Amino acid sequence: MKIGFWGSGNMSRVLGGAWSVAGHHITFGSRDVAKARNIAEEIGSGGNGWHK
Numbered sequence: 001m002k003i004g005f006w007g008s009g010n011m012s013r014v015l016g017g018a019w020s021v022a023g024h025h026i027t028f029g030s031r032d033v034a035k036a037r038n039i040a041e042e043i044g045s046g047g048n049g050w051h052k
Contacts, residue, residue, distance in 0.1 A: 002027065008035040017043040 001024045005012040008030035016026040020043040030036035 001025070004029065006030075008032065008039050013039050013042065020044055 003016070003019055003024050004027040005016055006029045008028050012028060016028065016039065020026050026040070026043060028036040028039055
C-alpha cells in the first residue's frame with residue numbers, strides 16, 4: 001500500500017517507520033525538504049522524502 005504524510009514531525013516518523021517495516025511504501029510531504037529526506041532515510045528503503 002502507498003501511504004503519504006503531510007508533515008515531517010514525530011507522528012509521521014513513528015507511523016511511517018512502523019508501516020515501512022510492515023512493507024508499505026511511505027511518502028512524506030513537508031515545507032522543509034531536509035526534514036522529509038532525513039525521515040525517509042531513517043525509515044529505510046520504503047520511504048520517499050518530498051517537498052511541497
